[in-house]
Amino acid sequence: MTDVLHVQTRAYPLHYASLNLSLTSFVVPERGEVRLVPGTLGSLAYNPDRTVEVDLTDLIRPAVTLPGITIVRCHARALAAGAVLVSYLLRHARDLSDLDAQGLADLDAEVNGALRKADAPILAEVLAAAVEAGLFERLVLPPDLNETRDWTSIDPRSVRYNCHFVLPRPGWSPDSRVPDLVMGPRCRILLPYTYAWDADASGDDLGALLTMLEPADIAVAQQSILVDAIVGGRRILGGLARATTPLGLEGVTFRRFLDAVWTDYYQLDAYRVESGQGHRATYLAARDIIGLDGTHERAERLLNHVGASLLSESSVRSAQLDGRLNRVAAALAVVASASFLVDLAGFLIPEAGLGMRVATATGVILLGAGVLGATILSVRQRRGGSPLAVRQGRGRRH
Known part of the structure; x- marks a missing residue:
């Protein structure tokens, strides 16, 4: 043959x-x-x-x-x-x-x-x-x-x-x-x-x-859409598990992608009602033999889990961002207060000597620098533990 x-x-x-x-x-x-x-x-x-x-x-x-x-x-x-x-x-x-x-x-x-x-x-x-x-x-x-x-x-x-x-x-x-x-x-x-x-x-x-x-090929096209979504979902879950998921990837972005996946899948799924009788029978048999409905169920479960994990990750990042902003705001408040003290000292002691003025200004600068340094140090500790751990981690990557 x-x-x-x-x-x-x-x-x-x-x-x-x-x-x-x-x-x-x-x-x-x-x-x-x-x-x-x-x-x-x-x-x-x-x-x-x-x-x-x-x-x-x-x-x-x-x-x-x-x-x-x-x-x-x-x-x-x-x-x-x-x-x-x-x-x-x-x-x-x-x-x-x-x-x-x-x-x-x-x-x-x-x-x-x-x-x-x-x-x-x-x-x-x-x-x-x-x-x-x-x-x-x-x-x-x-x-x-x-x-x-x-x-x-x-x-x-x-x-x-x-x-x-x-x-x-x-x-x-x-x-x-x-x-x-x-x-x-x-x-x-x-x-x-x-x-x-x-x-x-x-x-x-x-x-x-x-x-x-066409009947068999439409069924395999639907299978490819689902498998592609599963492969992408596994890749995202792996990134979340290793804490390497891109910062721009959020639950809303993933939901929009899912909307595209399900729109295309169900548009092709309309073949079961739009096709002629003979082609429809072949399409339904092809769906059955390749296990399309089972793939659909597995994809839906996995993608729902990925969406929930992304939302949880987004909540954690939002909480971390709020904490950083609060610390920065506290540091700025301390600096502003110190500046106010300088102005107040200048008002109450208008004829203060040069030494007192230098001491006051130096104290304010050191206070502000200390508060900002503490803020940066706390951010690093929140990201990767102690500064020693961060340095050791960098050494291991090299």
């Missing part, structure tokens, strides 16, 4: 308010112009969502080669919400008929790893150029990312993907661990994230092919 069309579809989670459908092209530095074509999710029966279609074949083919594999096409689809789908259409020189479901999944995982390693810099450059050109309006980044971090290198743990094997009358049987599920037409689930499709394997009609695969 060397005529099998092997399709890999990755879902890159990305949160944006909308797509700029008026943009027709953008330029990737040192790689050339990329043209954009407006499209739709063809499997939606009601209220079709708009997409932006991008053919990346001419960028990928010269830079990515795999032994025994031909890259037929590489196509990206920016969905209306939450994710960018990148699909590879592949052909293998070897015969795949002797592989069972697990063998196909293992082969696909090996190919996926090689492709990701080879195309990561190209896709990062394309994404950065698309953002710079204004394709994604009001992009929302995870709140713990700062301007110095390369945010285009999306955490690979967040990128979930499907593999599809397309062939008329495929002979592969589902793995014994796959439960009986009600499927749409032409689809057979071999393993989680692994599908066989009874369809034309030429790949000539790309639109029809991608429409057929």
Whole structure:
């Protein structure tokens, strides 16, 4: 079965308010112009969502080669919400008929790893150029990312993907661990994230092919959104545990990011009511086999905990700031009082000698300096213990 069309579809989670459908092209530095074509999710029966279609074949083919594999096409689809789908259409020189479901999944995982390693810099450059050109309006980044971090290198743990094997009358049987599920037409689930499709394997009609695969790919896009939020939440919790969370990261900032996550997730979740009957059955089965509802529950619990921890951290920092401000205010009050004493002494002893005036002024300066020094020392002690401990900690970091 060397005529099998092997399709890999990755879902890159990305949160944006909308797509700029008026943009027709953008330029990737040192790689050339990329043209954009407006499209739709063809499997939606009601209220079709708009997409932006991008053919990346001419960028990928010269830079990515795999032994025994031909890259037929590489196509990206920016969905209306939450994710960018990148699909590879592949052909293998070897015969795949002797592989069972697990063998196909293992082969696909090996190919996926090689492709990701080879195309990561190209896709990062394309994404950065698309953002710079204004394709994604009001992009929302995870709140713990700062301007110095390369945010285009999306955490690979967040990128979930499907593999599809397309062939008329495929002979592969589902793995014994796959439960009986009600499927749409032409689809057979071999393993989680692994599908066989009874369809034309030429790949000539790309639109029809991608429409057929949409139910499973929408489910994996939702999975990527949730996994990305979980990965980001774990990263924030780790920072809180090590007291290295950025000072600008507060509960309100995190809540806004969560609003973007859940908005995109539930917009894609509308597929269950907007799609046609056959596609809907495949979508619900795909959700079931990849455990999407379980991921949703785990993500919600974790993100709620992260939000509560950030609010607690914010309260602690506010209390510390209030204490520092109170100490500074007390120091300024002492200095002001000392200044008043100088004025009072000048009024009561107008003919005081130079020595008394110098002594009074010196006493006031020393008093003010002592109060300010005590304030600074107390701030350092609150941050890292005694001055000795602070110096020792700095020595250990070196």
